Amino acid sequence: MQARLLLEDGTLFTGTSFGADVEKTGEVVFNTGITGYQEVLSDPSYCGQIVTMTYPLIGNYGITRDDFESVAPSIHGFVVRRHEPVPSNWRAQYSIEDLLKEYGIPAISGIDTRMLTRIIRQYGTMKGVLTTTNKSIEELQEMIAHTTIHELRDQVAKTSTQRIYNVPGSGERIVLVDFGAKSGIVRELTKRGCDVVVVPHNTTADEIRKLHPDGIQLSNGPGDPKDVPYAAKMVSELLGEYPIFGICLGHQLFALACGADTESLKFGHRGGNHPVKELESGRCYITSQNHGYTVTEASIAGTDLEVTHINNNDKTIEGLKHTQYPAFSVQYHPEAAPGPYDNSYLFDRFLEMIREHKRLNPKKPRQAELMAAAKGAL
Structure with missing residues (x-):
């Protein structure tokens, strides 16, 4: 079956459909990962986007349930040079085509993905439509025109959990605020050994306090951080009260909560091979990234924030820490392992920060707090 990808600038790509027989609009972006296509498909941060893989062969090692980053994919479309219909891997449970059809995701293969990537790099990300229908170019252009930026970016509510749930553990209690969290963070x-309590994106500071956390984890998520101002407000109210660690969108919300600003990148950072320099040690880490926004460098001045990491390619901010409170964040994904596992140390640093905070700020055991509250009620 034929499939077509039309960009808002009028560029048309015609290829072969290997996904669902549906039509979807989205923001067309590219990912430079050589592997990890299943993690890309299931990453909630891709909600509303049509993702182009720059690596030419996709699907060769199939799909396995163990590698999913969410319960169901939120991606709007998938674009590859060549897809492999028959995977060759002992872990494979089914093919990428089966996955795409199961979740209603359109996909196109057989097009010049290098040309498409060069267009996005030159002109920036843009809206597009991926279709298997026979609609005219004019009809498709009208569809793109009627797809608003707000519809493509305000996706946090669609990917966040709708209820509080617990992943029990005997260690520190971590409240994970889910803005579209990858399962790798959990x-x-x-x-x-952490006792993880996952809460919805719109949970208030008071509601989080009632959960008696030892620390707060701000997750990744899709879209513009300024679309969720209530989240930045929540972070600002809890700063200094609990140790905080932000990842990706959580990093941007942490910056906004501290008075800094964010801005859109021309074509974003998406892939598993982005070099990031830690300023204190001078060491360079290879990181997994997926974001279209960054913290504005000039906005850091006058805040209590200090830059800890920068991107070695374009010098954008990749890490921040608060100079007064136990709080830090990174723009990349330390839970992802694009080959090396070097970045997982940040979770250990977070737990060390929590223990130091508890040592300096001893509190009554939770049971004692509950008994005191019960006595007060009587």
């Missing part, structure tokens, strides 16, 4: 915390 895995890293539970691996360290």
